[in-house]
Amino acid sequence: MHQPLLLGTSRKPPMTTLSFGGGQDSAALLNLLIADPTFRKKYAPGLLTVLMSDTGDEHGETLTYIEHVKQLCQAHNITFMHITPDLGFHSAAWQSLYGQWDRNHTVQSLAFPRTCSANLKLAPMFRALNAHVAQVYGYAPSAPRRQLSALYAYAAEHGPMPMMIGFAAGEERRVKPAQSQVIIDTMHRIYPLIDLGLNRRGCQETIHALGGVTPYPSNCRSCPFASAHDLLRLELQEPAALDRWMGAEERKLAAPKWQGTRNHTVFANDLTIRQSLERAHLKYPGMGLQELNHIRFQRGHATTTSF
Ligand code: SF4
Structure with a gap:
């Protein structure tokens, strides 16, 4: 049995x-x-x-x-x-x-679940x-x-x-x-x-x-919830990851299968990641990694997934 x-x-x-x-x-x-x-x-x-x-x-x-x-x-x-x-x-x-x-040939966007x-x-x-x-x-x-x-x-x-x-x-x-x-x-x-x-x-x-080690907040490097500070930090800390993400977005926007659909950018605001990064540089000129690390460590990420 x-x-x-x-x-x-x-x-x-x-x-x-x-x-x-x-x-x-x-x-x-x-x-x-x-x-x-x-x-x-x-x-x-x-x-x-x-x-x-x-x-x-x-x-x-x-x-x-x-x-x-x-x-x-x-x-x-x-x-x-x-x-x-x-x-x-x-x-x-x-x-x-x-x-x-x-x-x-896609990328996660704030426009979609x-x-x-x-x-x-x-x-x-x-x-x-x-x-x-x-x-x-x-x-x-x-x-x-x-x-x-x-x-x-x-x-x-x-x-x-x-x-x-x-x-x-x-x-x-x-x-x-x-x-x-x-x-x-x-x-x-x-x-x-x-x-x-x-x-x-x-x-x-x-x-x-409690004597523990406090980590940085954690989310994906290519998360659509990334803030302007996160973009600036990723550019300095892991530039290859940022390049890969921008490449994935460019591929999606140009992909024949998504033409004629709601082909949104990652941040769903009609700005590409590259354009958002340029704006971040204009808004927060000259920010170094130390300052950006401090901001991320204190504020965390803005991910709002539920469970
Ligand atoms: S929502 Fe969660 S799983 Fe999706 S990219 Fe952001 S951190 Fe990663």
């Missing part, structure tokens, strides 16, 4: 997950989980799994911080999954941000979590007519799995009803930073007070 799919017998403690973006908000949560026993007991009393899905366009500083987080989690016996495409959890169509853009986040962050994260849960608890990772069946088996045995989301106080508008049935059925999303009233500054201060 095979083991029933929805009746677990694992006797393992329940699991909490942390959706980790590699920026200051999720870093504050990880530092609290490691260094504050009261917080850990309240939010993640059993097993803890930290998940970060890589978009293939992460900033160099984020990748450096991820290496630090890997060691930190290892030292504290926390499972950390850095989900890169080679692990097999990214779909064929969304191996990376540029993989998708190259396939379709941010499908990148759903396909490069959420989908690989849940596939990886499903595989991990199957392995830890001994559930079948897949079943006929049911994807992510280990997450369903877990929910049947333990109830919906808590998933901590690092939205800070002041970002309440990013909390939206779940769009995916598997999230509705198997996950319980929690927002401890909002509960605790910790905004970005509060996250920075919390990490510092």
